[in-house]
Structures are given as structure tokens and as C-alpha cells.
Amino acid sequence: MSAKPFAFHLAPGGKLRWAIASLFLLAPVPNALATGIVVAPGPGGTAQLQTRDGVPIVNIVAPNGSGLSHNQFLDYNVDRQGLVLNNALQAGQSQLAGQLAANPQFQGQAASVILNEVISRNASAINGAQEIFGRGADYVLANPNGISLNGAAFINTPNASLVVGRPELNDGKLQALSTRDATGELSVRGAGLQNSEGSINLIAPRIDSDGKLGARDDLNLTVGRNSVDYASGQVRDVDPSGHSRDGRIDARLFGAMQAGRINIISTAEGA
Structure with a gap:
């Protein structure tokens, strides 16, 4: 995979900104796994946990009429064996x-x-692959406390979004992803994050990286305190105030990104 030229977007106001198993061997387990998954009751039910040969399996809640499966967790971490x-x-x-x-x-x-x-108030560490078994689906992990990536990857996932923030829903549909009240940051280390079957969206108040990022299709990075429309990826409801570090992307990231198309937006003041 060869790196493609950056395709920059204009931030609101027109200014260019950067901050830049065998079936019978499945073992049911309680609502927590030693690997770092703790489920919580959600609006659509509670995800069920199993494990096979050390690999955690999450039976996600049934989708609503809009096709959204909304799962809530107290802890969400992925180790090297994957999930x-x-x-x-x-x-x-x-x-x-x-x-x-x-x-x-x-x-x-x-x-x-x-x-x-x-x-909860716990950050997420994603250090292994996540596979969507069965029908491929878009994936969103939303954690306002922070997300770290080191060896993360996706299987059977056309579009993967990692969001240091909260989801905004309306009538059972995922409308937007908001970073306005987030307390953490998104960090990319070492082996970083890959999606060889689709796109990646990273949305956070700030991104700190010395790892690799790769996507077959689009690689979209949006930094600052905003609300991002889920369907279009467009930034809305920008909050330019915030911590002085908001909107920052470590410059080392530029040499470690490969994708069909790369889009970087920052909406923080002074970015």
C-alpha cells in the first residue's frame, strides 16, 4: 500500500487548519472478562459475553429498527488475542x-x-484485532475518557470510528459524535491501527501519535471540540474554547499514515 497525497478539508469559516468454537466449546462468562470487557445495561439491552480459546466474544444487543446496535460498557479493552x-x-x-x-x-x-x-470514567486500550463476525457493519467506539491504540485492527468492518467523546442519538439513529465534554485524548503507539478492508475515522479533542495508521480507503482525522455529523462526517457546533492542547496532532503522525485518501481537520483556536 503506498501513501497517497493529503486531501485537506476547510474548517468552518473557510480557513485551512491542521493540528494535524466448536460451537459447544463456547464458555459463557459473567458480565466481565479478565481481558478488560465489562458490560453494562443499555437502552437496547445488555451485551452477552463468551470466550473461546481465550478469545472474547461479545454477543451484541439486537439492533433497533434503524439497524443500530447500541452497547454500553464500564470497561472496553482489547488485548493481543483480539475480540x-x-x-x-x-x-x-x-x-x-x-x-x-x-x-x-x-x-x-x-x-x-x-x-x-x-x-464509566475508564479509558480504553485497543491492542488487538476486532472482528465483526457475520454481516459486516460499521463500528463506533465512543469513550470520552480516552483511547489508546497499539496493534489495533479491524476485520469485516467497512467503516471504523474511534471517538474520544460521546454519541448523540435521535429517534434511535446515531446522529453525531461529540468531543465537547471529553476529558481524554487519542494516542497511537507502536503498531498503531490498521483497517485493510475499509475506512478509519479518528475524532478527538487532540491526537498524540508515534505509531502507524493505515486504511484501504479513507483515513479521516478530526480534532478539536466539536460535534461531527455521523452520516456525512461534516463538523458542526464548533466550540473553539477549551484546553490549550486541544486541536493538536503530533507532527510525527504525518510520516506514518497510509490510505487511499487522507483528510485532516482541526477546529481549535490557534491550530
């Missing part, structure tokens, strides 16, 4: 966990968007 999000209507072969059954929470409909929201 499987079960979005399957029938049994099949997982790349990470082998033979798996269909998601027992589903009732004839798979999710088109999987939203994983952390509602």
Missing part, C-alpha cells in the same frame, strides 16, 4: 475464534452500525 463482535444470523467460521453460533440475541435482523459506548 469478536457477533453480528451473525447463522453459524459460521470466525477468523479469530473458529466456529461460532449465531448471535442468540438477534431476531432475524443483523446490525448495520455497532455502537460501543463506555459510560
